[in-house]
Amino acid sequence: MARDFTSVGVIGLGTMGAGIVEVFARTGIDVVGVEVDERALELGRQHLRTSTDRALGRGKLSQADAEALHDRVRYTTDLADLADCQLVVEAVPEHLELKKEIFAKLDGVVGPDAILATNTSSLSVTEIAVATQDPKRVVGMHFFNPAPVLQFVEVIKTVITSDEVFEEVKALAERLGKKPVVVGDKAGFIANALLFGYLNHAVSMFEGKYATREDIDDAMRLGCGYPMGPLALMDLIGLDTAYEILDTMYKQGRDRLHAPSPILKHMVSAGLKGRKTGRGFYTYS
Numbered sequence: 001m002a003r004d005f006t007s008v009g010v011i012g013l014g015t016m017g018a019g020i021v022e023v024f025a026r027t028g029i030d031v032v033g034v035e036v037d038e039r040a041l042e043l044g045r046q047h048l049r050t051s052t053d054r055a056l057g058r059g060k061l062s063q064a065d066a067e068a069l070h071d072r073v074r075y076t077t078d079l080a081d082l083a084d085c086q087l088v089v090e091a092v093p094e095h096l097e098l099k100k101e102i103f104a105k106l107d108g109v110v111g112p113d114a115i116l117a118t119n120t121s122s123l124s125v126t127e128i129a130v131a132t133q134d135p136k137r138v139v140g141m142h143f144f145n146p147a148p149v150l151q152f153v154e155v156i157k158t159v160i161t162s163d164e165v166f167e168e169v170k171a172l173a174e175r176l177g178k179k180p181v182v183v184g185d186k187a188g189f190i191a192n193a194l195l196f197g198y199l200n201h202a203v204s205m206f207e208g209k210y211a212t213r214e215d216i217d218d219a220m221r222l223g224c225g226y227p228m229g230p231l232a233l234m235d236l237i238g239l240d241t242a243y244e245i246l247d248t249m250y251k252q253g254r255d256r257l258h259a260p261s262p263i264l265k266h267m268v269s270a271g272l273k274g275r276k277t278g279r280g281f282y283t284y285s
């Protein structure tokens with residue numbers, strides 16, 4: 001029988017982590033949100049508030065439900081506060097060593113029945129799992145940005161993930177109102193494997209002055225009916241995150257499609273990381 005998840009943890013409250021916190025809290029689940037310091041915690045809290053304000057403004061959430069949602073979230077900088085969580089979802093930046101370090105620590109924090117999930121977009125879930133003493137309980141749970149809006153979750157089963165853990169995470173994703181799909185531990189899984197070659201191509205068109213950013217975006221938005229153009233989407237994802245995903249996929253497949261366009265690295269180095277820093281391909285107020 002599927003476990004009744006009542007308490008979960010989310011590590012990393014950036015764009016994805018804060019969105020994931022919102023998804024759990026909206027479903028009535030208590031969430032412990034962990035960040036490295038008070039400043040990062042505050043940014044996560046603000047991210048959540050902006051998102052629920054948007055939902056409120058669009059009539060997707062009542063004031064009372066929004067307050068109840070926020071009351072379900074506890075913020076901390078101490079991993080030890082995850083001790084009673086039945087599931088922990090890690091959503092820190094896409095650096096393998098950092099993720100492995102966190103998973104190794106979690107072993108000593110959570111109970112033996114807790115499930116450990118990573119929201120990695122492109123790194124090997126297996127490599128992250130083997131950093132723990134019990135890799136059977138490690139699974140990938142990959143949400144899409146914005147997590148409260150997009151109804152898709154990739155559940156990544158490694159060769160060692162237990163069937164029980166995997167089924168529980170799939171059932172939980174359904175309870176969150178998402179459509180879960182099962183996918184093997186391949187860089188980019190399904191959606192990013194298809195998406196990032198296209199995004200990278202758009203960036204190199206921009207870099208090669210093939211067309212303006214607006215025209216590239218309009219081509220896909222107005223010409224093909226996509227909800228947003230590729231450069232605006234890069235800004236939403238975050239150019240640093242997009243760079244890391246492309247770089248990982250390139251190193252695995254060595255295909256030119258995923259070799260990150262040089263301008264991406266320059267923009268990231270210059271702090272032009274997209275919406276999160278106020279400027280990427282576009283400028284945000």
Ligand code: CAA
Nearest residue numbers: 051052054055058060121143144145146148149227228237
């Ligand atoms: N909770 C619930 N619903 C919310 C919400 C919240 N917190 N915030 C907004 N919404 C709802 C709105 O009410 C609206 O719904 P209706 O259209 O029914 O009114 C809908 O979500 C869209 O919200 P907005 O009107 O505020 O925004 P928008 O219409 O400009 O759409 C967008 C913005 C959702 C981002 C849309 O442009 C979109 O889907 N773009 C594509 C995003 C995409 O491709 N994401 C995948 C990126 S890849 C990834 O994430 C993987 C990775 O590993 C990096």
